[in-house]
Amino acid sequence: MPRRTATMLASTLVLICLLIAGVLIPVPYAEMSPGPTVNTLGEARGEPVLQISGRKTYPTDGHLNMTTVRVTSADYKMNAVEAVYGWLAHDNVVVPHDTLYPDGKTEEESSQENAEEFSQSQESAKVAALDELGIPFTTRVVVASVVKDSPAEGTLHAGDVIKAVDGKPVTKPADVAAQVTKRKPGDKVEFTIVPAAEAVAAEKAHKEPTATRKVSLTTVKSEEGDRAIVGIQAGTDHVFPFTIDIKLADVGGPSAGLMFALGIVDKLTPESLTGGKFVAGTGTIDDEGKVGxxxxxxxxxxGARSAGAEYFLTPAENCAAAAGDTPDGLTLIKVDTIDDAKKSLEKLRKGDTANLPSCSKD
Structure with a gap:
């Protein structure tokens, strides 16, 4: 066999072996890619994303699209060829698997965490929107969770409203811990509560629950020190004067909070927020309206530009990264709070685009 032919054959065999190895050998990476966008003012799977009853709503136009990212599943085994392709593809990002699924987190655990964050983001979006509009609502302290095999197990339940501890009214979760830790391990502590079922019934009727009962628990010593605990995590819950439902399946995480809040504001405001413009965006939101x-x-x-968006509401802390790689035809608008976003949309509606707060690479 001529040397040149042998060399070409050997090179071809090596290449084939490398390709086979690249396909068969898994690598510890995962991939992120643009996901679908959903107009919070519109419908998803045939029903409105935002459904408000018990309060007058107004027609809306334009778009306030929340945006998503697709990620490979926790148990997906990426091969070397896919990793290289992902690195070369401009719209995709290949990252270490542990970045998306730290500490060996399973797909089920990740999905549960994302669902909880999504639910909390919806609650915060409602709070921020009503606060922005000056619509009053009630905030109360509740049992968020109960530790297994703790003094509270079987006596207190998630959703129970905590009115007082040892006769002292509580207005925030920290008040509960402050009162319990005044006791020594082994002491009795008295909770005044509204059971979860009664609280839910009152909430559905948009009323403040009034039927209370007292329960006594014996404190134990915390594993972290000598302080007294009863084995609960206190949190907050809100009672709104009307019903706000957010209907969107197969989405997780907290990043749609800002767009949900703006959608609620738009539906409860006579004037259109967008003026018919196609606006997309992202950002977490807390109860105070701060965008994260x-x-x-x-x-x-x-994903937003592909869907047709012309403007993108961008969290201030993401501005530098966004400004470094912005698709043509998309204008970034920097936001720190829901009020910032609302004011920017007002400028956009009036055509004052030159004064919109912008993102820079610095």
Whole structure:
């Protein structure tokens, strides 16, 4: 066999072996790519994303699209060829598997965590929106969770409203811990509560629950020290004067909070927020209306522009990364709070685009 032919054959065999190895050998990476966007003012799977009853709503136009990122599942075994392709693809990002699924987190655990964050983001979006509109509502302290095999197990339940501890009214979760830790391990502590079932019934009727009962628990010593505990995590719950339902399946995480809040504001406001413009965006939101950063900003920009968005509401902490890789035809608008976003949309509606707060690479 001529040397040149042998060399070409050997090279071809080596290449084939490398390709087979690349396909068969898994690598510890995962991939993120642009996901679908959903107009919070519109419908998803045939029903309105935002459903408000018990309060007058107004027609809306334009778009306020929340954006998403697709990620490979926790148990997906990426091969070397896929990793290289992902690195070369502009719209995709290949990251270490542990970045998306730290500490060996399973797909089920990750999905549960994302569902909980999504639920909390919806609650905070409602709070921020009603606060922005000056619509009053009630905030109460509740049992968020009960520790297994703790003094509270079987006596207190998630959703129970905590009115007082040892006769002292509580107005925030920290008040509960403050009262319990005044006791020594082994002491009795008295909770005044409204059982969860009665609280839910009152909430559905948009009323404040009044039927209370007292329960006594014996404190134990915390594993972290000598302080007294009863084995609960206190949290907050809100009672709104009308019903706000957010209907959106197969979405998780907290990053749609801002867009949900703006959608609620738009539906409860006579004047259109967008003026008919196609606006997309992202960002977490807390009960005070503060907008927080999110992951996957580049892919969300690509997804928004592909859907037709012309403007993108961008959390301030994501601005530098977003400004470094913005799709053509998409204008970034920097936001720190829901009020910032609302004021920027007012400028956009009036055509004052030159004074919109912008993002820079610095």
């Amino acid at each position: 950063p999110i992951g996957g900003i580049r892919m969300k920009l690509v």
